[in-house]
Amino acid sequence: MSLRFYDTSARQVRDFTPLREGCASLYLCGATVQAPPHIGHIRSGVNFDILRRWLTYRGLRVTLCRNVTDIDDKIINVARGEGVAWWEVAERNQRAFTAAYDTLGCLPPTVEPRATGHVPEMIELMRRLIDRGHAYPAADGSGDVYFDVASYPDYGALSNQRPDQMRGAADTDDDRRKRDPRDFALWKGARPGEPSWETPWGRGRPGWHLECSAMSTKYLGSAFDIHGGGLDLVFPHHENEVAQSRAAGDGFAQYWLHNGLLTMGGEKMSKSLGNSLLIPDMVRKVRPVELRYYLAQAHYRSVIDYSDDALAEAAAAFQRVEGFVTRAVEVVGAVEPASRVPDPFAAALDDDLGVSQALAVLHGHVRDGNTALTEGGKERIAELAGQVRAMLAVLGLDPLSDTWAQGADSGLSDVVDSLVAVALEQRQAARARKDYAAADAIRDQLLAAGVVVEDTPRGPRWELRRS
Numbered sequence: 001m002s003l004r005f006y007d008t009s010a011r012q013v014r015d016f017t018p019l020r021e022g023c024a025s026l027y028l029c030g031a032t033v034q035a036p037p038h039i040g041h042i043r044s045g046v047n048f049d050i051l052r053r054w055l056t057y058r059g060l061r062v063t064l065c066r067n068v069t070d071i072d073d074k075i076i077n078v079a080r081g082e083g084v085a086w087w088e089v090a091e092r093n094q095r096a097f098t099a100a101y102d103t104l105g106c107l108p109p110t111v112e113p114r115a116t117g118h119v120p121e122m123i124e125l126m127r128r129l130i131d132r133g134h135a136y137p138a139a140d141g142s143g144d145v146y147f148d149v150a151s152y153p154d155y156g157a158l159s160n161q162r163p164d165q166m167r168g169a170a171d172t173d174d175d176r177r178k179r180d181p182r183d184f185a186l187w188k189g190a191r192p193g194e195p196s197w198e199t200p201w202g203r204g205r206p207g208w209h210l211e212c213s214a215m216s217t218k219y220l221g222s223a224f225d226i227h228g229g230g231l232d233l234v235f236p237h238h239e240n241e242v243a244q245s246r247a248a249g250d251g252f253a254q255y256w257l258h259n260g261l262l263t264m265g266g267e268k269m270s271k272s273l274g275n276s277l278l279i280p281d282m283v284r285k286v287r288p289v290e291l292r293y294y295l296a297q298a299h300y301r302s303v304i305d306y307s308d309d310a311l312a313e314a315a316a317a318f319q320r321v322e323g324f325v326t327r328a329v330e331v332v333g334a335v336e337p338a339s340r341v342p343d344p345f346a347a348a349l350d351d352d353l354g355v356s357q358a359l360a361v362l363h364g365h366v367r368d369g370n371t372a373l374t375e376g377g378k379e380r381i382a383e384l385a386g387q388v389r390a391m392l393a394v395l396g397l398d399p400l401s402d403t404w405a406q407g408a409d410s411g412l413s414d415v416v417d418s419l420v421a422v423a424l425e426q427r428q429a430a431r432a433r434k435d436y437a438a439a440d441a442i443r444d445q446l447l448a449a450g451v452v453v454e455d456t457p458r459g460p461r462w463e464l465r466r467s
């Protein structure tokens, strides 16, 4: 195995050597559940789902921990605006995120811890930091607890910043509580009307950075393999996570992988822009599997600038692949995925998860497969279809997998198949008696009902019209 990834911390591609042979532990910063997800949020889920599937294909037992931030200023503000409890907002949006991940075929994480369920672990981590001289409670008794940036010489190493050029952390009600403006809040003292938990330093609630350090090491151990997240999290969130955990004596993440952002018209997704790209709306434009293809096709570290045209192109590209698999099965019968993916495909994914190059290999096989379909050779068709299915499975895009084939496999599909067969027999009969007007009328009626008929050398075939 020669897996390698671009490590943000090292600023270069590094060979991947897991801490424990045969295993890979992966922590992914999940959602702050103040609103339902747009596709920018879910891109990270899709990118890291492919990473997880590839590590699994390479024989590693993957433990994926993806957190949910269920307490935060933004959640409290939304709840206040609606006049409902903070946990009602968090529950509702967590369900929306789960539904979106499921819709896009992301495998569920091994564990999905919520911040508010891990207050004891956070208190313990603060205790360790205070005992080691890396954190302090605010002197005014507000209940705030801060990380002492000056006590940790490596601060800034992950985001490649010099500590003396850093801006202050804007996370306090009163800067006088801090020894240094760059110090960041581990814990936020209770404010009237807000949820709070008891600690030895007063009542308050978790800071965002602290929860990820506490939850990742609880589930993955003091040191783990890969920490993932969006590129916008490198600073301050991940810089603060690594400072907290290393200062407390944990080895923490060995590799840092960051996915690029999804922009619109070159701008970072704002809430108003994002509202037009919510998942339920997107899967009315294209099928979920096509949306997954769209989000997966670019390299995970590149920027995706959203456009309807690019989405439509991605859907068409996926349909070419799907069309080959469908026709191959019609010609040769059931085809199981090959046990191994082709070497160039594997080499592309081994090299910092090069999905775009891997897809080029996939499309090459589809072209060969289509040639085989016109030139006969059932064995060759079956071989190529098996390889294509194996590659698609690794990307979570196999149209015949349980995730995506449910609709096609339902009883309803068989009923439609029988009805269309009756109509096509009548069309053939009309053609046989040279009544082309009647034959065309049948085809048009089928089209109006959403069934596209295509005449092939092997006879007519049909599929449901898309979009």
Ligand SMILES: [Zn+2]
Pocket: 028, 029, 030, 212, 237
């Ligand atoms: Zn995090």
